Amino acid sequence: MRFPEDVPVLTDGVITLRAHTPTDIDPAYEACQDPEMQRWTTIPVPYERQNAETYVTGIIPTGWREETTYAWAIEYEGRYAGTVDLRDTEGGTGEIGFAVSPWARGHGVMTRAVRLAVRHAFDVLGWRRVSWRAFVGNWASRRVAWKAGFRQLVKVRDGGLARGVRYDEWVASVTPDDELEPKTPWWDVPVLEGEKVRLRPLRPADAERVAEACNDERTLHWLAAMPSPYKLEDAQAFIENRIEVQASGECVSWAIADPVTDELLGNISVFDLQHRVDNTLGEVGYWAHPDARGRGVVTAAVALAIRHAFTPIDEGGLGRRRLILLAAAGNTASEHVAVANGFTRTGTDRATSPLRDGSYSDLIRFDLLVTDPVRTSSA
Numbered sequence: 001m002r003f004p005e006d007v008p009v010l011t012d013g014v015i016t017l018r019a020h021t022p023t024d025i026d027p028a029y030e031a032c033q034d035p036e037m038q039r040w041t042t043i044p045v046p047y048e049r050q051n052a053e054t055y056v057t058g059i060i061p062t063g064w065r066e067e068t069t070y071a072w073a074i075e076y077e078g079r080y081a082g083t084v085d086l087r088d089t090e091g092g093t094g095e096i097g098f099a100v101s102p103w104a105r106g107h108g109v110m111t112r113a114v115r116l117a118v119r120h121a122f123d124v125l126g127w128r129r130v131s132w133r134a135f136v137g138n139w140a141s142r143r144v145a146w147k148a149g150f151r152q153l154v155k156v157r158d159g160g161l162a163r164g165v166r167y168d169e170w171v172a173s174v175t176p177d178d179e180l181e182p183k184t185p186w187w188d189v190p191v192l193e194g195e196k197v198r199l200r201p202l203r204p205a206d207a208e209r210v211a212e213a214c215n216d217e218r219t220l221h222w223l224a225a226m227p228s229p230y231k232l233e234d235a236q237a238f239i240e241n242r243i244e245v246q247a248s249g250e251c252v253s254w255a256i257a258d259p260v261t262d263e264l265l266g267n268i269s270v271f272d273l274q275h276r277v278d279n280t281l282g283e284v285g286y287w288a289h290p291d292a293r294g295r296g297v298v299t300a301a302v303a304l305a306i307r308h309a310f311t312p313i314d315e316g317g318l319g320r321r322r323l324i325l326l327a328a329a330g331n332t333a334s335e336h337v338a339v340a341n342g343f344t345r346t347g348t349d350r351a352t353s354p355l356r357d358g359s360y361s362d363l364i365r366f367d368l369l370v371t372d373p374v375r376t377s378s379a
Contacts, residue, residue, distance in 0.1 A: 003061040008124070010072070010116040015109055017072035017084065017116055019064075020056045024073050027080040028052045031101040040138040041099060042162045070125075074113045076104050078366035086111040086121050086130070093129040094121060098144070105140070114148040115180045122176040129175050135160050136168040139243060147171055149180040152246075184249035184274060188317065189323075192254070192308055196300040197320065199254035202239045206255055209264040213289040222331050223287065224354045248276050252308075252318065256292070256301040265292035268301045270318060271311050280321035282309050286337070293333070299340045306341060310370045322369050326351040329362035336369065338366040342373070 001007075004019030011017070020081050029052035031037060038045045063085070065071030071085035082100035089095060096117060100110045121127040132150045134141040140154075159169030174180065192199040200309035202210075213219060214230035245251035251271035255264045266288035275281045284305060286296050311317020325343050327334035340344075343366035352363040 001064050001067055007064060007070075007072070008120065010120060012112055012116060014076070015081070015112045015116075016075040018075055018111060020060050020071065020073045020083075023051070024080045025052045026058050027101065028056060028083070031082065031099070034102050036102075036140075040135055040141065045163065056224065068216070070117075070120075072113075072117065074100070074104075074109060076107070076109050079104075081109050082113070084110070084117045086117055086125070088125075089131075091126050092129050093131070094125070095131045095133065096121075096300040097133075097318040098141075108147075110144045110273050111147040113143055118148065118174060118180060122171055127176075129173050131171060131173045133160065134170050135162070135169055137213070138170075139247070142170060142247060143186065146182050146186055148174070149178050149182065150174045151178065151183045153297060185313075187246045187249060187252045187273070187317070187318070189246060189254060190254055190269075192304040194300050194304050196259070196295070197265065197297055197304070198257045198259045199301060199304050200262075200264065202242050202253065202255045202264075202267070204236065205263045206237060207232055207235040207239060209289060210238060210267070213264075213266065213287060216288075216290050219287055222328055222334075223276060224356045227273055228356070245271070252302075254305070256288070257296060265289050265297050266301065268298070268305050270320070270323070273318065273320075274322075277334070280319070281324065282318060282320045282322075283324045283326070284309075285326075286334075297335075299337050302341045304339055306368065320370065322367055323370070326353075326366045328355075329364055335364065341368070343368045 007019035031047045032043050032047040037043065044051050044354055049220040063071055067088065069085055069087045071083055072103060074081045074084060082098065085093045086096040087097065096114060098110055098114060118130050121130050132145040133235035136155060142246040151174065153170055153172040156169045156171055158166040160167040189201040203236050211232050213229055214226055214235065220226060220228050242253045245253065250273055253267065253269040254343045256268055257264055266286060269288040270282045270284055272281065272283045284302060286298050287300065306323065308347065309318045309323055313319035325338045327338060346365045346367050349363040351360040351363065353361045355361055
């Protein structure tokens with residue numbers, strides 16, 4: 001292929017993919033000074049202007065001429081906004097790579113560019129699969145891939161390499177028959193305000209309070225699967241994992257916080273949102289910091305979570321039809337929370353819930369339907 005003559009121009013009316021020109025050297029160099037760009041990509045660090053010049057005027061044209069890598073400049077609002085490329089891996093498959101300039105983030109630019117490039121791979125290049133890769137933790141890249149319809153995500157240990165260091169890597173793919181739209185939800189975690197509590201996303205700064213709560217004797221007794229002792233690193237991993245379960249559509253998890261001080265008082269989750277049989281279900285789970293017990297904090301938090309869970313998806317909620325709540329027999333505090341919020345006891349699973357001492361307690365089942373009368377509870 002000839003460069004730039006044979007580079008196709010692709011557009012959706014908002015962004016345009018075009019051949020790179022020497023005028024892209026300076027904006028590409030500026031974009032690569034961004035700490036996030038350097039953290040999550042394999043570009044040289046430090047990144048010099050000569051690196052940008054070599055990339056734009058040497059590496060990119062060579063890729064087109066040899067038909068190994070097809071890289072486009074992304075143009076948005078008349079400016080260079082980044083690069084998207086397709087890398088031929090032979091056999092009718094390839095990989096996509098992309099990077100967006102800091103000024104263009106948050107406008108859907110990269111999702112549009114990825115969809116245009118993937119459509120070209122299928123319709124013009126005749127590929128049967130396009131794969132996406134990113135270092136684990138690069139949530140911005142993962143969100144673009146999710147929006148563009150990439151699916152069947154897996155985690156590859158030490159799959160990525162940047163500047164001589166190995167990193168775990170996410171890999172997902174899309175095929176010609178797949179819609180270039182999300183297959184599963186990526187739930188938002190809105191702030192829900194009540195009189196007694198505020199529900200908000202967990203933050204790294206909450207780790208110490210999480211560790212305190214999860215080292216509490218009562219918490220450890222009823223939640224036997226928790227590590228003991230529960231270390232600060234366990235709390236940090238728990239908080240980080242909340243993003244994963246949110247991104248995979250499995251769970252929405254909030255910090256229960258004091259409405260005045262914003263201090264963490266506990267945790268509440270609505271999970272099992274991708275139930276294999278009925279995706280209109282959800283299960284409610286919670287725990288409290290010892291400081292919060294006896295104040296109606298968890299009861300109020302559950303009331304807020306129920307309201308959000310039963311709110312239709314197109315109104316920003318979870319669109320649930322039925323909620324389940326399980327409480328170990330003898331955990332009277334948990335049972336009280338269920339009853340106070342209008343849950344109906346539906347049965348008992350005998351000797352089901354493992355306890356810290358190695359014994360098993362019965363598990364009491366409750367449920368709540370969206371059609372059930374609303375229980376008035378001060379949140």
